[in-house]
Amino acid sequence: MLDIAEELHRWVEQGRDFAVATVVAVGGSAPRRPGAALAVDTAGTAIGSVSGGCVEGAVYDLCQQALQDGETVLERFGYSDEDAFAVGLTCGGIIDILVTPVRAADPARPVIRAALAAAARGEAAAMARVVSGPAELMGRALVVRPDGESYDGGPGYEDGPGYDGGFGAHPELDRTVAAEAGAFLDAGRTGTLEIGEQGSRCGAPLTVLVEASVPPPRMIVFGAIDFASALVRIGKFLGYRVTVCDARPVFATEARFPEADEIVVEWPHKYLERTDVDARTVLCVLTHDAKFDVPLLQLALRLPVAYVGAMGSRRTHLDRNERLREVGVTEMELARLRSPIGLDLGARTPEETALSIASEIVANRRGGSGVSLTGAHTPIHHEAASTPAGRIGSVA
Numbered sequence: 001m002l003d004i005a006e007e008l009h010r011w012v013e014q015g016r017d018f019a020v021a022t023v024v025a026v027g028g029s030a031p032r033r034p035g036a037a038l039a040v041d042t043a044g045t046a047i048g049s050v051s052g053g054c055v056e057g058a059v060y061d062l063c064q065q066a067l068q069d070g071e072t073v074l075e076r077f078g079y080s081d082e083d084a085f086a087v088g089l090t091c092g093g094i095i096d097i098l099v100t101p102v103r104a105a106d107p108a109r110p111v112i113r114a115a116l117a118a119a120a121r122g123e124a125a126a127m128a129r130v131v132s133g134p135a136e137l138m139g140r141a142l143v144v145r146p147d148g149e150s151y152d153g154g155p156g157y158e159d160g161p162g163y164d165g166g167f168g169a170h171p172e173l174d175r176t177v178a179a180e181a182g183a184f185l186d187a188g189r190t191g192t193l194e195i196g197e198q199g200s201r202c203g204a205p206l207t208v209l210v211e212a213s214v215p216p217p218r219m220i221v222f223g224a225i226d227f228a229s230a231l232v233r234i235g236k237f238l239g240y241r242v243t244v245c246d247a248r249p250v251f252a253t254e255a256r257f258p259e260a261d262e263i264v265v266e267w268p269h270k271y272l273e274r275t276d277v278d279a280r281t282v283l284c285v286l287t288h289d290a291k292f293d294v295p296l297l298q299l300a301l302r303l304p305v306a307y308v309g310a311m312g313s314r315r316t317h318l319d320r321n322e323r324l325r326e327v328g329v330t331e332m333e334l335a336r337l338r339s340p341i342g343l344d345l346g347a348r349t350p351e352e353t354a355l356s357i358a359s360e361i362v363a364n365r366r367g368g369s370g371v372s373l374t375g376a377h378t379p380i381h382h383e384a385a386s387t388p389a390g391r392i393g394s395v396a
């Protein structure tokens with residue numbers, strides 16, 4: 001639901017009733033990951049996607065039915081060997097979809113509204129909903145924020161420390177789910193957890209979907225060159241918040257990088273020392289000038305970031321590595337450096353080079369090999385350990 005938060009928040013503010021279908025689990029080769037959502041309002045307007053087209057029509061009908069009867073349902077879709085044109089996933093996968101009505105009279109609407117508002121503003125928040133369990137818990141929601149603030153969940157909900165809303169079944173259940181959802185939020189993940197209805201392993205088992213909404217990851221491009229302009233564009237396309245940093249004010253300008261979120265005129269290593277990075281941040285060093293590269297990479301290779309790449313010829317690469325060793329960079333730290341930056345696509349133009357760099361970033365993030373899928377006999381979708389860009393962190 002939170003992956004289409006901006007649109008759904010507008011619907012809530014306009015007072016619209018709607019139903020949301022959310023992917024809660026996948027098996028085999030499925031086109032969308034947990035957290036992907038499709039919503040339908042009472043006028044029949046649809047936004048989002050749960051399958052890339054395979055089962056959208058059937059899910060659309062389920063949403064309309066949920067709006068009529070007010071019932072939350074869990075539906076499974078898979079490939080039909082007997083009839084390839086039956087409702088199913090022709091890719092051979094299986095997806096479980098939770099369909100939830102969000103109407104004005106529904107008690108969970110204020111909690112969902114608060115989660116959508118936070119996600120639409122780009123703030124970190126996690127929302128937990130029961131996927132399977134007692135009928136009286138279906139459709140209930142709980143929202144967690146990392147700062148410990150509580151939302152106004154409205155009548156029928158008891159606020160707790162660091163979360164809002166609840167399932168109304170057992171206080172320990174709310175506390176346990178809030179703690180688990182907080183862990184999902186810290187990791188930027190979306191996925192399911194199994195828990196007893198009393199908050200432990202006691203009672204009937206529940207399956208809870210936790211959707212985590214986190215701010216976009218950062219891409220910092222060092223070196224305001226023509227290749228950087230193309231990389232900024234593709235970084236934005238991939239959902240990164242992109243910063244361009246260069247010590248030369250004549251090159252680091254808004255006119256040259258109109259699509260960048262931020263332009264910084266400062267020595268690269270000085271800027272990296274003071275700015276915030278995390279485990280999703282990617283650092284692309286395009287300066288290929290030792291006076292910039294060495295102090296910058298000396299710092300970058302010791303930071304807990306997702307990716308560090310540096311541009312340059314193989315001769316530049318070897319010279320740069322020797323300079324880094326001279327200033328104390330270890331072999332283990334050097335092993336983190338992607339240099340020369342990018343995958344071997346035979347790229348020539350700035351745009352092709354940007355595609356090469358972006359491809360390596362995606363492969364690194366998703367656990368891909370970078371080889372051609374034709375004849376490779378490798379999985380198309382990898383279960384990597386890192387978190388994707390964008391609002392929703394899928395089951396990584």
